[in-house]
Amino acid sequence: MKNILLTVLIITFISCENEKKQKDFIESKIDTKPLSQKVDTIDEVQTKSFKILEPVKWTTETKKISDTEYDLIINAAIEPNYHLYSQKVPEDGPLPTVFIFKKSNDYELIGNVLEENGHTVYEPVFEMNIKYFDKKAIFKQRIKVKNKNGFKIIGEIEYMTCNDSNCVTGYGDIEFKI
Numbered sequence: 001m002k003n004i005l006l007t008v009l010i011i012t013f014i015s016c017e018n019e020k021k022q023k024d025f026i027e028s029k030i031d032t033k034p035l036s037q038k039v040d041t042i043d044e045v046q047t048k049s050f051k052i053l054e055p056v057k058w059t060t061e062t063k064k065i066s067d068t069e070y071d072l073i074i075n076a077a078i079e080p081n082y083h084l085y086s087q088k089v090p091e092d093g094p095l096p097t098v099f100i101f102k103k104s105n106d107y108e109l110i111g112n113v114l115e116e117n118g119h120t121v122y123e124p125v126f127e128m129n130i131k132y133f134d135k136k137a138i139f140k141q142r143i144k145v146k147n148k149n150g151f152k153i154i155g156e157i158e159y160m161t162c163n164d165s166n167c168v169t170g171y172g173d174i175e176f177k178i
Contacts, residue, residue, distance in 0.1 A: 053168045054168075054170065055078060055079040055082040055163070055168060056076050056077070056079070056082070056159065056161050057077045058074065058075065058077075058157060058172050059074075059075045059077070060072065060074055060175065060176055061073045061075070062177065062178060067145075068144055068145050069110070069142060069143065069144055069145070070142070070143050070145060070178060071140050071142050071143075072140065072141040072142075072143060072176050073138065073139070073140055074099065074113075074138070074140070074141075074157070074174060075136065075137075075138055075139075076133065076136060076139070077136055078133060078134055078135055078136060078137065078161065080135075081163045082134070082161045082162065083119075083132040083133060083134045083161060083162060083163075084097060084132060084133045084134075084159060084160075084161045085130065085132050085133075085159065085160050085162075086115060086118055086130075086133070087099075087113060087139075088131065089130055089131065090126075090128050090129075090130065093123075093128055094126060094160045094162065094167065095158070095159070095160035095169060096159075096160075097115075097139075097157065097158070097159040097160075098159070099113045099139065099141065099156070099174075101154075101155040102153070102154040102155065104151070104153070105147070106145070106146055106147040106151040106153075106178075107143045107144060107145050107146055107147070107151075107153060107178070108144050108146065109141060109142075109143055110142040110143060110144055111142060112141075113139050113140065113141045114140045115139050116133065116137055116139075118132055118137065119131065119132060119133070119134070145178060150178060151178055152177055152178070153175070153178065154173070154174075155173070155175070155176075156171065156172070157170075157171065157172045157173075157174060158170070158171055159171075159172075
């Protein structure tokens with residue numbers, strides 16, 4: 001059971017290491033104990049848990065610009081040693097951060113999602129210069145309101161974040177109240 005769960009976890013992670021480091025990492029995590037020394041009871045199995053990595057926490061807020069325009073602000077709090085990739089990354093690089101807003105007759109998007117400057121550095125794993133954020137990132141999407149009554153804007157975020165030993169792809173829902 002442990003090896004099956006470990007396999008599932010490894011599949012969900014995208015390693016940022018080269019092939020040899022990937023193999024060494026996987027082999028170091030495989031439990032080679034005989035079956036008799038592994039978990040023996042159902043109670044022991046139930047007390048074991050796996051931590052799901054979520055190195056980025058997302059929050060939202062709105063800022064009224066005028067009677068008809070608002071900024072949707074999306075904040076990313078990034079765990080130490082991890083970095084979050086920009087919306088614009090080179091082809092064959094990491095997955096970019098993507099924002100998808102549910103279409104509605106209540107509002108229209110003005111332009112694209114803006115992001116802070118971040119850091120552009122050479123990443124040997126991808127062999128290219130890539131823009132990313134560490135510690136925090138702020139993204140803004142301006143909208144024009146078409147409905148004077150209050151409403152919600154629903155969106156999704158898809159992203160990739162990495163540290164020195166692994167990468168995590170993530171997905172999140174976001175909501176704004178106007």
